[in-house]
Amino acid sequence: MDSITNLITTLGKNARTAAKTLRSASTQHKNNALNNIATQVNQNRKDILNANQKDLEQGKSSGLDTALLDRLMLDDARLDGIIESLNQIAALPDPVGEITNLKFRPSGIQVGKMRVPLGVMGIIYESRPNVTIDAAALCLKSGNGAILRGGSEAIHSNLALYTCVKQGLIDADLDQNCVQLINTTDRAAVTELVKASDYIDAIIPRGGKGLVEAISNNAKVPVIKHLHGICHTYIDKDADTQKAIDIAFNGKTRRYGVCNATETLLVHASAVGRIMPELVAEFIAKGVELRGCIETQKLSKQIKQATEEDWNTEYLDAILSIRIVNSISDAINHIETYGSGHTESIVSENYTSTRRFMSEVDSSSIMVNASTAFADGFEYGLGAEIGISTDKFHVRGPVGLEGLTSQKYIVLGDGHIRK
């Protein structure tokens, strides 16, 4: 335990020193590092894939399931994706130093805000090795030092990718400690990291609800949390039939295992007749298991009964719960009671209903006549995301470069004193 404390303290001090230089590094300087890392990944494909092979073999022999092994797996196509992602982040505008709203005040001073890095980020993630590069790149571009801690099952892949990061930093004449990887798989390192408030300004856990809750409960450092996505699509009484069918179907079936998938469909009673027979048939044809309230069950014998637990569940699977409601108020109440504050969509042509849904539903993304599947940093124009915050504090929804920054006040005077 002592050696872990020492390790985190050393990493923390290194990170603070490096972050101080990174804070005022030029955009070109940071972009050079990103491009260098891309070059390194490209040149070291063989080493990276060999390291990944080691992880995969160990994973197989320790009995990881196929979904996990798939997340862990790297191949040339996925390395192309990593390189592409680095190039895209290099191409994004630099958020650091942007001064906004610089306005004169009656006293004669001019007051504005300057966007600045948060400092040092701790990123804790699970099996996908590409997060090593994504997290490093987003922190670098936003001027933040980073301490990375990947899943133990991906340790060889992460170390190989981290070698590329380090060389890319050195080649760009940046402090190689701008990004550091915790190279032990000891869990105590996470416990220490989330308490290291002298060295870490914020923690981002990327992983399942269990990981995020464990970290939040122990952290002495602010955590940008992404808990879970129990997303709802609500079909209003004034919904357009085709839009409702398309949006509900896409929200559930585009991808099952993602946090922005629709998990519960709420339907206004007066829209059921013209919309649900076709929609239910489509879901059944696609192989989606349906669980509904008593009214919903009348639509098909293949619809199981939904329990209280269903409304509370993020399936991440080909399962959908359905509830028929008597009003938009009932729909909003259902979301308030069971939702996780991630993403909710209303399908409606009614001006007042859509306006009310936007104002009253307290989630990180509110969609009107669009699929919940759009809740994504890239779709929102953030260029990339490091996670989706279901918190309200600091940043909400997809977290891109801006979410990794803060704003300080800039005051310009000409010898001004306060009376």
Next chain:
Amino acid sequence: MDSITNLITTLGKNARTAAKTLRSASTQHKNNALNNIATQVNQNRKDILNANQKDLEQGKSSGLDTALLDRLMLDDARLDGIIESLNQIAALPDPVGEITNLKFRPSGIQVGKMRVPLGVMGIIYESRPNVTIDAAALCLKSGNGAILRGGSEAIHSNLALYTCVKQGLIDADLDQNCVQLINTTDRAAVTELVKASDYIDAIIPRGGKGLVEAISNNAKVPVIKHLHGICHTYIDKDADTQKAIDIAFNGKTRRYGVCNATETLLVHASAVGRIMPELVAEFIAKGVELRGCIETQKLSKQIKQATEEDWNTEYLDAILSIRIVNSISDAINHIETYGSGHTESIVSENYTSTRRFMSEVDSSSIMVNASTAFADGFEYGLGAEIGISTDKFHVRGPVGLEGLTSQKYIVLGDGHIRK
């Protein structure tokens, strides 16, 4: 202890219910409540002053010092101030519901951000009773429920003021639990409040460093911290003589007991000769005790030697520490080492120096040729402030209505599904 847990749970549940209605209350509705509260305070001056008298007498008999008794004291002029503050907050633009940056994306969806309340705020403060009204008003206007906990020495004053708040809410047809006051002086209530993450979205402690640290260490809820202000004024080699003298003098002497007062003066060695003799004389004439480095001490026999502790101290008094530095880098390093991240000012006519100071100094407010005394929500145009955040997370610097809000994403489509 159990009854305190029950109390906080009850207050918390009430606050959640009230905050849900307040979240979408109209601007006019909220302004009516603010105006009603002002009317109540005006109509109940006698009761409020009688209650305050009780607090003052108890304070005197329990041996509170004169500074504390002054903070506790209300009179007609201070009640006028409270009423004026309510009117000003009513006149501020409503931050809630503002939609910004609504832009079309290549997919055809339109993405923007809507400003929304955080939810329920816990405000913990010390002896000034006017905070009861200020905090209530700022939370109301920003659409947040509030649970207030004032200092035990001000309990009668706070209860009298809270009666006005409650009546003002009722008269405006708002849930009276939009603002609640903890009516026990039991300290356990604070301990419970800062852990009530089911009911509280953020805690703002308003008080000394001891209070803020105690709360931060125990909190399970995000804390908007204002730790302390060790503010620096740096006189650069290219400083204008008169501006330097005015700004340094004003920064220290405008008011001593405030967090934006300059506590340490840093002076470039090559500017000492033309600036410091006059400035030192002015400070001495004003009765400011000076504590300097060895070089500074050469300027006057009345300058005591500054110790390491001086650089680390927020005097809040007529004392100033002075250090002569050989470069702007040394000044920035001194601030990095000893500063509290509150406010720092550079006095310089040099383009590169001012630009570098703004970029490299990591504090919530950076002043150029202006007194540190300007670090204030009202001076910045926020209309009012509930505190000054020395944190980087969520909000930095003076915290006005915007700091009490968050932004959610709004996505508008026309039947859009994601490919």
